Amino acid sequence: MKTFEQLIRGNQSLMQKVIDFDKANDKLLVLDFTASNAELTDEILNDTDLFSTWVNQKLEAVGARYGIGGYNEHRTIYSRSEHFNAAEEPRRLHLGVDIWAPALTPIYNFYDAKVHSFANNNNFGDYGATIILTYEIDGYKFNALYGHLSLASLDGLKEGNLIPGGTCFATLGVKGENGFWPPHLHFQLIQNMEGLKGDYPGVCKFSERAKYLANCPNPNLILNCSLT
Template sequence: MKTFEQVIKSEASVIQKIIDFDETKDKLLALDFTENNTELTDEILDDTDLFSAWINQKLSDNHVRYGIGGYNEHRTIYSRSAHFDAGEEPRRLHLGVDIWAPAGTAIYNFYDAKVHSFANNNNFGDYGATIILAYNIGGYQFHALYGHLSLSSLNNLEEGKFIPAGTKFAELGAKEENGYWPPHLHFQIIENMNGLKGDYPGVCKFSERERYLANCPNPNIILQSSFGVFNSF
């Protein structure tokens, strides 16, 4: 049986955009949210507006529209929310890729899909408005979670609804509706939803890293085709 990476590479020519991106002039800025990023002080992380301003300044200074990164990244930024600190071991390992862009940025479906589930996960630091789509590409079935959306993105949805490739189906939400984060898309691939609907952990304990990464393969293989940018980000 082909792996997720093999399937997506074989179908790369039909993978469509997730956000508007002109590969002839747009670039992506990799953002690091590990302990190596000493610019992000507790003062900045504790204030969503300051955090947003920091990201916007980085994008502006580098003359780019979008920031990106985060898969398999051990992040210190989750200390800003008690949502990630339940139990003896905090959750810090990021299982998706983040695309940092302004609130209202259009989100498109990269391939034919059906709505698996959706929810408003409105804890501080959570996904906020969330849509999970189910895909079958070359016989390979998986899900993609789109988090930190606008609440209006959940309007007129129902489980099983068909979302054609290339369709705009959501927008990025402002802090008040995206879990109180700077506006961005959390994009995560999930093979087995394990019975969950409208939600799936996007951050896990480091001790559970191997189990979660096995179920959440690297989304960059889709994003590289979607963006038309074949470098590692």
Template sequence: MSPLQKLQNFLANNSLSKVVDFNLSTDKLLALDFTASNTELTTEILANTDLFSNWVNEKLTKNAAKYGIGGYGEHRTIYSRSIHFDTVEEPRRLHLGTDIWGRAETPVYNFYDATVHSFKFNDNFGDYGATIILKYQFDDLILYALYGHLSLASLIGLTEGQFIPAGKQFASFGVKEENGYWPPHLHFQLMFDMEGKIGDYPGVCQFSKRSIYLENCPDPALILKHTFTSALP
């Protein structure tokens, strides 16, 4: 049985806690598109984090949405804003996680009992900023979840191997100076294999390596549907 099948089987028979606060009866999600088809995001907006944040906030306000959401498997043009995603042979543009766009200091909760695998302040322009990776044991399957673009306060007091119970708030969305200079949001990504990495794992890959990375990084909607239920776009 593949890791993905094991994950699907486990989730079909177990309940999860939330990742962020969401009331299905009152709150709304807005799918945000960051591909080349989104012509509203000009080079000027992408180059200025404040303008970019204003664009996101205006979209959420106009649509009465609590969060913007999306991005898994999306080929994004927005990474051209940072040399962090450029390589000599091919730039990295394929997004491997799901983003939840909201306000700074939005609480982040653990969806299932876990331990801290690692954490780090990835302080490059366009990087994750404050990052926490949790390790989950689902029967005989090990799954990792990366929480990126957090507040620096989220890292205070953490130790590797520390137990984080299901339902506990353990982090919050960071401001631009702490989250890699992005509009406030959570990058939520799943991995079957950390490949020896500590406090970091690529959240964006080269398109030519899409199948390799997506096999190791399953769709976070598998987890998030337990939080957002039918609200997922």
């Protein structure tokens, strides 16, 4: 039986973009949100506008179109939200890839999919507008979560709707729609939704790292088709 990685790599020629990117001219900047990044003070993290300015300045300084990164990254930035701060152990390990880009940036479906579910997860620090799509490739089903979208992206959606590969089906949201973050896409692969709809943890406790990484493969398997 093929592994998930073998499945995706064997069908890469069929994968389409998640976000507009010109390999010949556009540049990516890997952003580090771990404790080693001393630039991100509490003052910056606690003010979404200051945080957005910090991200934009980093991108402009190197002429990058997007910031990217975060899979399996133990991040300090989640201390800004009580949503991640369970008393026994805070959630800090990131399970998706973030693509930092301006609000209203178009988001595309990389392969034919059906709408699994959607929701507005509007806690401070949460996903905000969220869409989860279900894919089937060579008989193997899995899901992708797209978080921090615009509220307009949810208009007209119905569970079970087909979204063909290559379709622009969403845009990035402003801070009031995306959980009060600088505009970005949270892109996460999920093999088993565990009965959840419209939501799935994008950040886990470090003690549960092995469990969640096994269920959430590296999204770069998909993004490599369009962003490198």
